[in-house]
Amino acid sequence: MSPLAENLRNALMSKNPKVHEAALRTLEELLPRIDDRELLLELHRVLSDATKSWSEPEREPIGTIITLIDSYVAAAA
Numbered sequence: 001m002s003p004l005a006e007n008l009r010n011a012l013m014s015k016n017p018k019v020h021e022a023a024l025r026t027l028e029e030l031l032p033r034i035d036d037r038e039l040l041l042e043l044h045r046v047l048s049d050a051t052k053s054w055s056e057p058e059r060e061p062i063g064t065i066i067t068l069i070d071s072y073v074a075a076a077a
Contacts, residue, residue, distance in 0.1 A: 004030075005042045012050035017058075024061055031068055037076040044069045 001009070011023035027043070034040055044066060051062050 001046075002039055002042060004039065005046045008043060009046045009050050012047070020058075024065060028065060028068070031065075031072055034072065035076055037073055040069050040073045040076060044073070 008023055008027060011019050014020065031040075034043075047062055047066055047069070051059055054062075
């Protein structure tokens with residue numbers, strides 16, 4: 001697992017919602033600069049896996065970020 005994906009996973013597994021918010025905000029800022037398709041797919045998996053137990057309102061911003069990742073994956077192909 002890449003260091004970025006591992007840090008994201010650790011932040012999302014935290015019990016602190018402020019850590020989640022900061023991690024997601026940072027990821028949104030980094031996404032436009034990532035042109036590695038495999039890394040984007042790895043981040044997608046981490047987001048999906050790490051947030052499975054979250055409630056629907058908590059997961060709402062995740063869907064937006066996953067959609068962004070999907071568009072960057074398509075562009076990197």
